[in-house]
Amino acid sequence: MAKIQEEVSRRKTFAIISHPDAGKTTLTEKMLLLGGAIRSAGSVKARKSKKFATSDWMELEKQRGISVTSSVMQFEYEGYKINILDTPGHEDFSEDTYRTLMAVDSVVMILDVAKGVEAQTKKLFKVCRDRGIPIFTFINKMDRHGKDPLELFEEIEEVLGIESTPVNYPIGMGPTFKGVYDRFTKTIEYYGEDEEESTFVSVENYTDLRKQLEKSADEETIEKLMEDLQLLDEAGNPFHLDTVKEGKQTPVFFGSAISNFGVPTFLQHFLQIAPSPFPRESSAGKVNPTDKVFSGFIFKIQANMDPSHRDRIAFLRICSGQYEKGMSTWLERTGKQMKLAQPQQFFADSREGVDHAYAGDIVGLYDPGVYQIGDTICGTKELFEFGDLPQFPPEHFAKVRPKNALRHKQYVKGIQQLAQEGAIQVYRTPKFEDTILGAVGQLQFEVFIYRMKAEYGVDLEMERLSYQLARWVKEGEIPEKAYYSSTSMLVHDYVKRQVLLFKNEFSLNYFLQQNEGITLTESPPKDK
Structure with missing residues (x-):
């Protein structure tokens, strides 16, 4: 039991959502780069160089420069086991995204600083809000001109109906962008041309902050920052961890994913704040992730991930207990017993066998045609189900x-x-x-x-x-x-x-x- 508790507590399973072109896949790549999962980040737009985003494994995605299917990527980072689900941004594939959101414990929402809350973001956000999924906001492309940060906070609250509280705050924007000020740690993170390593300077108070910035920023940029910070202190929403975990408040971060600026500090804050796997409702009541009995549900099926084998993989979100290689389970829909002999963990289209997995993990099961989306798998004959996944009528x-x-x-x-x-x-x-x-x-x-x-x-x-x-x-x-x-x-x-x-x-x-x-x-x- 102690082993399961320890493993569950270090799992962070989340999806990244956004409107197309807001920078979702780029942010995913930078996180993978940080975790040492890849050596260099590819871009979904980099067709000529033949370097493509790791999460875009389907050939059509590489040709079109868009993500049209959800991808699963897993890696270790600073003691955490991270499961990232990169979702399609295009609205024509929203059903795949909606089902994927049922399998995560939190969501990272990316906004383009120039465009703010866009149409597809509203739709995806509604699903998160209805389920009470904790949401973290990353406002991207700060090295370009965009909307005023205070205007963006107002837009988030009015359009999405959720409180916003900035963890860090931008120092300038576009040509005047100098970095961000971390309100939690009282640290300046300077924006530089070298994306490998940012410069950090700690300050004691706003007077010290002003003195530090006078060396690099113009007076107008400094004055605006000071005014905005004081306004947030007096009238802004104070950070409340419980409210965040209830999905009623979103911590906001600023950065530039393409240059990797702000991504490392965002990930560090996120891992400290974001919830580990939580109890899930079932037909038998709440199922706790630390329960000894193994359980999970199928949220995605993908054919032909490996062109040489033409196989089918059913993606299983583990909700409780521990998976062990070769264990016997029961499929709730049919009542039949089956062995999970060859589960695999994924990194986009690459995969490797897994001997142990815990609540929060996503594993791929070889599917000879027995699984359906929404199936519940139980570790005992005492069957229950987690409920249906969203299915939308075609138009x-x-x-x-x-x-x-x-x-x-x-x-x-x-x-x-x-x-x-x-x-x-x-x-x-x-x-x-x-x-x-x-x-x-x-x-x-x-x-x-x-x-x-x-x-x-x-x-x-x-x-x-x-x-x-x-x-x-x-x-x-x-x-x-x-x-x-x-x-x-x-x-x-x-x-x-x-x-x-x-x-x-x-x-x-x-x-x-x-x-x-x-x-x-x-x-x-x-x-x-």
């Missing part, structure tokens, strides 16, 4: 078929495996068994076509459809006219449940008015 639809009929076997395998990842939803028409794809965002179709070609050797023909809504049939018998309606289409999902596709809200409401005995739902019932 874009397309009919697909293979260009070459001789590739039909590979086509069926690819469709099945990619659908099981949760990256896209697959339906069949009842009469002719046509394949209909449903996606939350348009870019998912592009990724699907790319992966079918690259991973399964199948070229697709795709015909976009004009439907916008999908609703599962919960109760009632679908009338024959629904099969042939001009404003709706009846299809079946992968377990033969009836689903109606509608062109718009008007056609949905009209259908419900004409068929009072039918009940529809936005998400499917849990598959047993």
